[in-house]
Amino acid sequence: MSGLKGLAAGAAxxxxxxxxxxxxxxxxxxxxxxxxxxxxxxxxxxxxxxxxHAGEIKIDATTLEWGIPFYSKVxxxxxxxxxxxxMTYHASRIPLAVEQGILQKITSADWxxxxxxxxxxxxxxxxxxxxxxxxxxxPLDTHPIVLYYNxxxxxxxxxxxxxxxxxxxxxxxxxxxxxxxxxxxxxKFPLGSVTADGNFMFxxxxxxxGQQDGELMTDGEFLVGDNEKKLxxxxxVLQEWTNAGLQSTYTDYPATxxxxxxxxxxxxxxxxxxVPTMVDLHKQGKLFEWGAVELPxxxxxxxxxxxxxxxxIPANKGKEMSDAKRAAxxxxxxxxxxxxxxxxxxxxxxxxxxxxxxxxxxAMEPNATYSSLTENMIFDPxxxxxxxxxxxxxxxxxxxxxTLNGEMEPAEAVxxxxxxxxxxx
Amino acid sequence: MLKNRRHEALIALTLVAPFxxxxxxxxxxxxxxxxxxSFTDAPLIGDGEYVGFDNYTxxxxxxxxxxxxxNTFYFVALSVVPGTFIAMAISLGINRLKGRLQAFVLALFxxxxxxxxxxxxxxxxxxxxxxxxxxxxxFDLLGIDRVPVFKSSAxxxxxxxxxxVWWTCGFSILLFLAGLRAIPVEIYEAASLDNTSxxxxxxxxxxxxxxxxxxxxxxxxxxxxxxxFDQVYLFSTGGRMNDNLVLVLYVFQRAFQSNQGGRAAxxxxxLFLLVIIVSVLNFQLARLSGSRDR
Numbered sequence: 001m002s003g004l005k006g007l008a009a010g011a012a013x014x015x016x017x018x019x020x021x022x023x024x025x026x027x028x029x030x031x032x033x034x035x036x037x038x039x040x041x042x043x044x045x046x047x048x049x050x051x052x053h054a055g056e057i058k059i060d061a062t063t064l065e066w067g068i069p070f071y072s073k074v075x076x077x078x079x080x081x082x083x084x085x086x087m088t089y090h091a092s093r094i095p096l097a098v099e100q101g102i103l104q105k106i107t108s109a110d111w112x113x114x115x116x117x118x119x120x121x122x123x124x125x126x127x128x129x130x131x132x133x134x135x136x137x138x139p140l141d142t143h144p145i146v147l148y149y150n151x152x153x154x155x156x157x158x159x160x161x162x163x164x165x166x167x168x169x170x171x172x173x174x175x176x177x178x179x180x181x182x183x184x185x186x187x188k189f190p191l192g193s194v195t196a197d198g199n200f201m202f203x204x205x206x207x208x209x210g211q212q213d214g215e216l217m218t219d220g221e222f223l224v225g226d227n228e229k230k231l232x233x234x235x236x237v238l239q240e241w242t243n244a245g246l247q248s249t250y251t252d253y254p255a256t257x258x259x260x261x262x263x264x265x266x267x268x269x270x271x272x273x274x275v276p277t278m279v280d281l282h283k284q285g286k287l288f289e290w291g292a293v294e295l296p297x298x299x300x301x302x303x304x305x306x307x308x309x310x311x312x313i314p315a316n317k318g319k320e321m322s323d324a325k326r327a328a329x330x331x332x333x334x335x336x337x338x339x340x341x342x343x344x345x346x347x348x349x350x351x352x353x354x355x356x357x358x359x360x361x362x363a364m365e366p367n368a369t370y371s372s373l374t375e376n377m378i379f380d381p382x383x384x385x386x387x388x389x390x391x392x393x394x395x396x397x398x399x400x401x402x403t404l405n406g407e408m409e410p411a412e413a414v415x416x417x418x419x420x421x422x423x424x425x
Numbered sequence: 426m427l428k429n430r431r432h433e434a435l436i437a438l439t440l441v442a443p444f445x446x447x448x449x450x451x452x453x454x455x456x457x458x459x460x461x462x463s464f465t466d467a468p469l470i471g472d473g474e475y476v477g478f479d480n481y482t483x484x485x486x487x488x489x490x491x492x493x494x495x496n497t498f499y500f501v502a503l504s505v506v507p508g509t510f511i512a513m514a515i516s517l518g519i520n521r522l523k524g525r526l527q528a529f530v531l532a533l534f535x536x537x538x539x540x541x542x543x544x545x546x547x548x549x550x551x552x553x554x555x556x557x558x559x560x561x562x563x564f565d566l567l568g569i570d571r572v573p574v575f576k577s578s579a580x581x582x583x584x585x586x587x588x589x590v591w592w593t594c595g596f597s598i599l600l601f602l603a604g605l606r607a608i609p610v611e612i613y614e615a616a617s618l619d620n621t622s623x624x625x626x627x628x629x630x631x632x633x634x635x636x637x638x639x640x641x642x643x644x645x646x647x648x649x650x651x652x653x654f655d656q657v658y659l660f661s662t663g664g665r666m667n668d669n670l671v672l673v674l675y676v677f678q679r680a681f682q683s684n685q686g687g688r689a690a691x692x693x694x695x696l697f698l699l700v701i702i703v704s705v706l707n708f709q710l711a712r713l714s715g716s717r718d719r
Contacts, residue, residue, distance in 0.1 A: 072681045079470040100468065100684055196555065196576050197663035250555035250573035252663060259556065384684070391683050398667035401576055420667070423488065424683070 026057050026328035029084040031074070033066040034309075037276025038346035045342055049335055057328045067389040074314065078102040083314035085321070086329045091128035091308035092380035092387035094136050099384045103136045104313040104321075113327070114138070114334035120353045128308050128379045137310035138333045140340060141348035144306035144377055145203045145271050146370045147296065148278070151289035153266040157185040165369070166267070169296040172237060179246040182266050191247040192265030193238070194256045195404045198397025199389070201238075203305045204269050205400065207295055208234035210303030210378040216392075217381035222421035228414055235403050235410035237298055242406050249405045261287060269295065275347025275366065292366040294373040306377040307388065308351060311336070349374060385424055395420045456697070463690035469680050473687050480691035489667060490692065493675040496582060500653055500671060503586035505646045509639065511590060512597035517631075519598065520605045531598070538595030545592050546659040550575075553584070575660045578668045585656050593649070597642045604638030605631070640711030647707055651700050672696045 034042045046059050062084075064070045071093060077083040079102075089097070097103045111117055118126050121139055129137040147166070154160050159167050159178055168178030182190035194200040206216065214230030216222060223231060241247045248259055257274060259265040261281060272292070281287035295304050311333040313321075321329075336343075340350035341360055344367055350356055362368055380386040387393075399417050402408040463480055467473030484490045519531055537545070552560050553574045561571045574580045608631065616626050654673040661669040670678075672692060680689035 068681065075469060075681070075684075096684065100470070196573070198665070199663045248556065250571075250576050252554070252556075255554060255556040389682070391678070394666045394678070394682070397663065398665045401665050402578075405573070405576070407577070420488070 024324075025055055026324055028057060028059050028086060028325070028328050028332050030059050030061040030086050030332070031070075031084040032061065032063055032088040033070040034088065035063055035066060036273060037280060038273050038343075038348065039063055041276065041342065041346040045336060045339065048339070048342075049332065052335070053331070057331060059332060071389060075100060075102055078314045079317055081316045081319035083316050085325060086311055086313055086332055088140070089137050089310050089312040090388045091125075091137065091139065091310050093390070094129060094310075094312075094387075095131055095382050096384040096387060096390065097312070098131045098136055102315055104315045106135045106138060106313070110326075110330055111135075114330050114337075116334060116337060116352070121351055122353070122374060122377075124306075124377055124379060125308055125351050129310050131382070137312040138337060139308050139310045139351035140337060141343060141351050142306045142308045142374065142377060143272050143348045144304045144370075144373055145207065145269055146292045146294060146304075146373070148260060148268045148270060148274070148290060148292050150260070150263060150266045151291055153182070153185075153187060153263070153288075155289075157181055164291060165293050166296075169293070172298045175296045175298060176241070176244075176246070179241065180244070183244075183246060187264075187266045189246075189248040189259060189265040190267060191241060192251065192256045192259045192268035193241075193247040193404070194251060194253050194270070195242065195248060196250045196252040196255075196401060198400030198404075199393045200253055201400045201404060202393055202396050203271070204295075205231070205234045205238070205396075206378070206380075207303055207305040208237065208298055210305065210376075211297060211299035211301060213300070215381070217383055217386075220383070223414070223418045228418060231417070232410045232414045233299070235400075235413060238404050239406060239410055242404060263288060272347035272349070272367075272370070276345065279345070292370050294370050294376070302373065302376040303378055304373045304376055306379060308379070309348065310351075391424055392421065395424070459690050459693055459697070462687055463694045465687045467686040467690075468684045469686045469689075471686075476687065480688045481695075483688070484691060484695065489670055489675060489678075492668065493670040493672045493692075496669065497651060497653065497671045499582055500586055500657075501647065501650045503583055504589050504650050505643065507586075508590040508594055508646055508650075509597060509642050512594040512642065513601050513635070513639065515594070516598045516601035516605060517627075520602060531602070534598055535595035537592050540592065542592075542655040542659065545588065546656070549588050549660075576664050578665060581661070581665070581669050585660055589650070589653070589656055593646075597646065600638055600642050601635070604635050608634045636711070640708065643711065644704055644707050648700055648704050651696070651703065672699075 030046070032039070032042060043061070046061050050058055064073060074083060074087065083102075089103075094103070116138065122142075125139045125142055126135075129135050129139055147169075149166050151160065151164060154166055155164075159181060161167055166178065168174035179190040193204075209216065209227070209230050212230040212233060214227045214234075215224070216227070216231075218224040218227070238247075242249055248256065248265055251259065256265070256268060256270065257277065260268040260270075261277070275292065278287060278290050278292075282290065294302060313326075313329060337350075337352045338355070340352055341355050341358065344350050344355070344361060344364055347367070349367065349371055350361070355361055356371065356374075381392075383392075385391045395417060398420075399408065399413040403410055403413040462473075464475060464477060465473035466476045466479075515534055519527060519534070522530055540548075550558070552558050555561060555571060555573045555576065564571055572580060574584045612630055612634075613626065616630060621629075652673055653671050654677070657669055657671050657674055658677070666674075673696065676689045676692045676696070679685045679692060
């Protein structure tokens with residue numbers, strides 16, 4: 001009896017060993033930098049992926065600190081073969097990553113294995129992950145900045161249209177008038193601006209340059225021709241609002257969000273990634289009625305700065321990726337892209353076309369209101385100097401902060417910025 | 426006899442070998458590599474071509490390097506000397522207390538020293554944040570204009586120096602207290618028999634006998650503050666990073682942001698030589714002034 005039992009157990013063990021070698025569960029090590037409200041939603045998507053692929057693929061995810069810490073760690077770990085199998089990456093950082101050789105190409109075989117192709121993406125988004133005709137990442141979303149507004153305050157001041165969007169969005173005068181009326185209505189800060197963080201303000205100022213068709217970088221040189229003037233114009237508008245007491249001064253990122261959510265600032269220019277913050281607060285009954293729209297047209301035509309979160313496969317030195325592992329990584333990127341409707345609840349605009357074309361997406365608010373801006377998006381200049389936490393950011397930030405708070409003349413700032421940008425190499 | 430000596434040398438060698446090996450691996454080797462790297466155009470990771478003194482000559486006309494060098498010295502001037510004398514004054518005060526009260530007050534002054542820099546940053550950001558800082562509300566009450574402490578170049582270094590002194594002076598106080606206790610009581614008794622004034626006691630007894638400790642504290646502080654990085658990085662993130670550059674931060678920018686390992690190494694070599702020269706100078710000066718008193 002006991003002998004028989006032992007035999008059966010042995011047979012079961014053998015079977016288990018065999019089956020596990022035949023269908024080994026592939027573990028995909030994943031790094032991201034999504035720590036805010038969008039991080040919570042990404043964790044949900046990872047869980048959904050894992051349960052849909054139980055026994056086949058398992059994502060082992062770690063969230064690291066956004067910005068310089070994340071990108072420093074990726075560089076050094078790829079160099080010694082300790083990078084993950086897949087990671088999130090900002091499209092703006094791809095030129096530098098390619099120069100450093102830390103990303104693997106996404107080949108046309110990979111694209112067809114994922115069932116994705118160029119036609120699924122907006123041209124600007126596709127171009128943002130392309131360097132020298134090769135793709136280095138799979139775009140997940142684009143995340144522009146938008147104008148958040150407090151419907152209660154604007155409504156009371158009679159500044160909303162019948163559709164519930166702000167009235168004065170068409171020109172510099174209209175928008176400034178709207179800010180003035182809000183000031184007169186007793187609002188402490190008509191516009192909450194991240195004036196203490198030049199890194200952040202780069203997005204707003206770059207958008208305002210885009211509204212004048214300005215270019216930061218032309219053939220490897222910075223602020224050529226009248227682009228200098230266009231940057232100065234952008235800085236002048238913002239400084240004018242500061243001098244007139246229309247926007248918050250020396251306010252860092254968390255403080256700006258706090259000013260808006262507490263009602264002290266009636267409008268705020270910020271990234272779409274703050275949408276989940278507002279949604280969650282509103283659900284708990286701690287927030288007024290709010291909305292988000294495309295940036296106002298201050299100059300010639302609408303234009304908004306955007307970056308893109310994408311998935312990239314690190315080039316691990318001395319550690320070849322097995323075919324099975326690569327197939328699993330491709331499945332991860334493909335599945336998450338195709339199921340990125342949920343990612344839109346994090347405020348981001350999914351990059352995968354069929355998702356944004358779907359009826360479900362078009363019914364989502366406030367996404368549907370601001371998704372018009374996808375036609376007017378501009379990305380960072382394609383340069384190893386550009387991108388989140390890159391050298392351009394530091395130069396800009398150093399002069400934006402004093403200028404936006406009225407300490408330095410825009411013309412002087414532009415001169416200094418131009419000198420330093422061209423002196424960076 | 427000869428054999429014995431050799432035997433002893435062998436034992437000595439085995440005893441120091443682990444230290445020498447580790448020291449060589451984690452200090453000597455990287456230092457040599459740093460010197461070699463500074464003569465190449467290497468990226469952050471991997472090797473580069475030999476470029477001679479290019480990386481150094483470029484420093485001469487590099488505006489950001491100037492800022493970093495000037496700010497580093499400015500910060501040292503603001504933190505080392507005041508920090509040392511504040512620590513001395515506090516330790517003189519604590520030395521007058523007795524028993525439990527002394528231990529309690531010492532603990533209060535030592536407490537900030539055990540905090541990690543991230544906590545120090547958070548505490549002071551809560552205090553001095555322009556929109557929500559506790560101090561700003563106090564300013565409002567007093568009718569003083571709010572000051573954007575970490576966003577204005579005039580206030581940044583003094584504020585960070587003050588915070589650094591607050592953070593690190595606990596350790597210096599300990600050193601001074603040890604020094605004060607090492608001064609024989611008999612000397613003070615003899616002085617009181619002669620009816621010496623307090624100032625005379627300090628000037629003629631405490632100050633000269635404390636001199637070796639003062640020199641030590643000063644040297645430790647000097648080396649530490651020349652290498653300032655954490656506080657400056659944390660407090661200027663998002664703000665005026667390039668205005669607030671210090672040498673180590675500049676090394677970090679060149680290496681990790683611009684991917685220029687060779688140029689970063691050149692800055693690091695300059696800092697390395699600076700630390701050596703300044704600390705040797707400081708120690709020699711302190712020794713000279715000490716021998717004059719003797």
